[in-house]
Amino acid sequence: MLTYLTELDRRGFQLIHGKASRHGFQRSALRVSATGDGPFYLYLSVGLLLFDSYGNQFFKLALLAFTLELPLYLLLKNSIRRTRPCHAALGFECSLEPSDKFSLPSGHTAAAFVMATAITCVYPAALFVAYGWAGLIGLSRVVLGVHYPMDILAGAALGTVSVVWINSFY
Template sequence: METLLTWDLKLFFYINGKWNNGFLDFLLPWMREPYFWAPLYLFLAVFVVYNYKWRGFFWMVFFIVTFALTDQSSMFFKDAVARLRPCRDPLIAPYVRVLVTYCPMSGSFTSSHAANHFGLAMFSFLTLRPQIGKWAWLFFFWAAIIGYSQVYVGVHYPTDILGGALLGILAGLLSGGFFQRRIRLELEKTT
């Protein structure tokens, strides 16, 4: 465990302190903000309801349930593990580049951003891949950028992101698998 935590800390300081530039300093704090990524999710909601009618409505319900499941599960782990965030840890906080206006008080493990976005990515991948093909892999790329941003701005360690991603993927597999078995997005047949 000590080796893992040492590796985690080293990787954190590479991402947060060495692998940086002015463009990323500007972009990545925005990537983690809801008003930046909410339009994508709004577009998905409109797209599925418009194209799949009542099935699209149920897709939205499952999408929201997936988000709630990942968010609440992540909060459970945050409370249970009670790991200090890098920007709150008195031993390393003076060396952390914090690129956001606040450092959250909640625990660090697991990252709720990572859990939420990887959960939604897995759910969207499973349910939309038949319609959009290889483009569905972009959901994971999107989630990975948001997870990386959390480390870059100084509010999470890499293992927090990994734990959140695994938690989210599991939740997305459960909700997406259930949705695909019971409802599935299909165009309404016209007679």
């Protein structure tokens, strides 16, 4: 079963990455991915904290969720130690050199889904924009050749569950 899922994941990666490469989406993917690097989250959180009546609630929820998500992400990534597609000799060039060697779960996607879920908890009307943006960040990581689709799903689950769990106590 694990072999089947791994092969399905590899094929999904090759399909997405191949189509995106043929259509020249790497540059757009780099821009989308960069919105998940971290500073944007800080600017958004501080901006809402200073200028919105629900900003304090959002800031606390996001901060506590990241406090849970980040250690879990590091534990999973360094325990599973899955080789990134760009380092797995699949016969393609990587559009970006990742900051570490391992791919599962996707940290960019986990962080994006922390933000999307926190935004949705505090600002429900932003659901489609928040999750659409987070999904594009995840997709961009596959297009750039640094993650498999299952890495993205794992990151999305980790980010979402972190916020939901924190919010249940909050």
